[in-house]
Amino acid sequence: MSAATQLKPPVKKPAHVADSLVYDFDMYFDPEYLAEPQAKIIKMLESVPPVFWTPRNGGHWVFLSHQANFDAARDVVSFSNEVVPYSKIKVAQTVFKILGKIGLGKGHLPMPFPIMLDPPMHTKYRKPLQRAFGPANIRTLEPGIRELCGELIDSVLAQGGCEFMESIAEPLPVKVFLQMLGMSPDNFLEYRALLKEHMNNGKTEANPRKRMETLRKISAAMRPTMLKLKENPGDDMISELWQSEIDGRPITLEEMENYGVLLFIAGLDTVMQSLGFAVRHLAADTALQQRLRDDPSLINDAVEEILRRYTFTVPVRRVTKDVEFMGARMKANDHAVLLLPGADLDPKYFDKPTDVNIEREGKPHIAFNAGPHRCLGSHLARLELRILYEEFLKRVPPFRLDPDKPPVFECGHVVGFERLNLLWDKPAA
Numbered sequence: 055m056s057a058a059t060q061l062k063p064p065v066k067k068p069a070h071v072a073d074s075l076v077y078d079f080d081m082y083f084d085p086e087y088l089a090e091p092q093a094k095i096i097k098m099l100e101s102v103p104p105v106f107w108t109p110r111n112g113g114h115w116v117f118l119s120h121q122a123n124f125d126a127a128r129d130v131v132s133f134s135n136e137v138v139p140y141s142k143i144k145v146a147q148t149v150f151k152i153l154g155k156i157g158l159g160k161g162h163l164p165m166p167f168p169i170m171l172d173p174p175m176h177t178k179y180r181k182p183l184q185r186a187f188g189p190a191n192i193r194t195l196e197p198g199i200r201e202l203c204g205e206l207i208d209s210v211l212a213q214g215g216c217e218f219m220e221s222i223a224e225p226l227p228v229k230v231f232l233q234m235l236g237m238s239p240d241n242f243l244e245y246r247a248l249l250k251e252h253m254n255n256g257k258t259e260a261n262p263r264k265r266m267e268t269l270r271k272i273s274a275a276m277r278p279t280m281l282k283l284k285e286n287p288g289d290d291m292i293s294e295l296w297q298s299e300i301d302g303r304p305i306t307l308e309e310m311e312n313y314g315v316l317l318f319i320a321g322l323d324t325v326m327q328s329l330g331f332a333v334r335h336l337a338a339d340t341a342l343q344q345r346l347r348d349d350p351s352l353i354n355d356a357v358e359e360i361l362r363r364y365t366f367t368v369p370v371r372r373v374t375k376d377v378e379f380m381g382a383r384m385k386a387n388d389h390a391v392l393l394l395p396g397a398d399l400d401p402k403y404f405d406k407p408t409d410v411n412i413e414r415e416g417k418p419h420i421a422f423n424a425g426p427h428r429c430l431g432s433h434l435a436r437l438e439l440r441i442l443y444e445e446f447l448k449r450v451p452p453f454r455l456d457p458d459k460p461p462v463f464e465c466g467h468v469v470g471f472e473r474l475n476l477l478w479d480k481p482a483a
């Protein structure tokens with residue numbers, strides 16, 4: 055099916071939305087966006103208001119400019135992460151629990167806490183993760199990640215090319231996830247299938263029932279290991295999280311399952327797509343590729359600049375009250391997305407934003423967002439990226455995009471590649 059045929063029909067503009075703020079943009083199927091996501095955003099930054107309303111996918115606001123994204127991300131009073139209010143989630147979780155208790159087979163309804171909570175609940179549930187994902191803990195993962203990278207790269211080296219997403223970008227974060235959480239590598243195929251299911255759910259507007267089912271499958275897959283590690287703790291993140299307290303009492307299995315689904319949905323396709331954007335840029339920018347080969351000490355700067363140039367996540371918010379924001383009149387319960395790629399490509403904020411300039415100084419990107427929900431996995435994501443750059447450049451000869459198989463993108467709350475074909479000269483036998 056072509057992107058144009060998948061476009062959802064536009065809805066009628068509500069009266070409170072000014073005509074001048076309407077722009078037709080489908081964040082899943084806009085054909086120009088799907089053809090080259092960041093190019094479409096650069097075009098929008100030139101001609102579309104910094105905050106606009108689109109009639110697609112039920113009608114919602116889009117924060118496009120750096121200022122709009124940065125200010126909205128920090129204004130948790132006006133822009134809530136509780137797209138479904140916590141009071142409703144609590145009712146659903148209680149109903150599921152009662153059904154489970156009376157034998158009707160439902161049990162715990164796992165929810166990715168704390169990403170879908172606002173302060174103060176958010177702060178309480180973020181704390182244990184903050185400790186677990188701190189730089190000291192994450193540094194200990196380096197040898198394991200390097201070994202996994204090496205194995206995956208070596209498995210395709212002799213082929214003279216690969217479909218990068220399937221061969222490396224997708225399996226790497228899944229394997230790191232299993233290792234970090236103390237789960238058996240034998241679970242790899244099951245988790246990979248769950249990741250595909252989760253990503254398919256993200257390719258269209260929300261289907262809450264399907265998403266809930268996937269979350270339940272993820273927590274069911276993790277539960278046996280969680281219970282085992284509670285009794286016999288190891289040197290892993292689940293064992294560490296079992297030691298944490300919420301409100302001064304031990305953490306419960308249900309709360310652990312909420313953390314499990316959060317880490318699964320936040321930490322896999324994001325890393326995967328960041329690896330895709332990195333390798334795709336280097337395949338096209340052979341001068342930078344060579345510079346990094348010659349001087350790997352530049353890799354950290356390249357990681358940051360490529361994260362900025364190809365920022366790719368689009369978090370969602372619910373407007374909590376009638377509010378005027380950057381000239382837009384919004385009503386309580388309107389929906390909005392933070393188009394973070396727009397923030398990091400905004401020419402009003404970054405000089406020559408489309409250039410990849412690894413000497414760029416001064417202004418931090420917001421690929422990991424800003425404000426209280428700023429990414430907890432940024433140290434891990436940067437480590438996975440740096441090691442992949444290092445090992446790929448060390449092991450693979452100069453690589454390029456396959457001219458006969460151009461990249462295929464997918465868009466939504468995470469923007470990235472469905473396919474990314476690379477070529478290199480086969481090493482001599």
Ligand code: HEM
Pocket residue numbers: 135168169170180183316317320321322324325328366367369370394421422423426427428429430431432434435
């Ligand atoms: C390059 C890779 C990654 C990018 C670009 C990224 C980006 C983001 C962004 C933009 C947010 C904020 C969402 C919002 O405002 O609603 C976020 C939150 C989060 N991320 Fe990441 N992420 C990445 C990798 C990871 C990894 C590897 C993990 C851990 C396994 C992780 C765990 C989290 C968690 C737990 C949150 C929720 C924080 C909160 O609500 O307080 N992320 N991430």
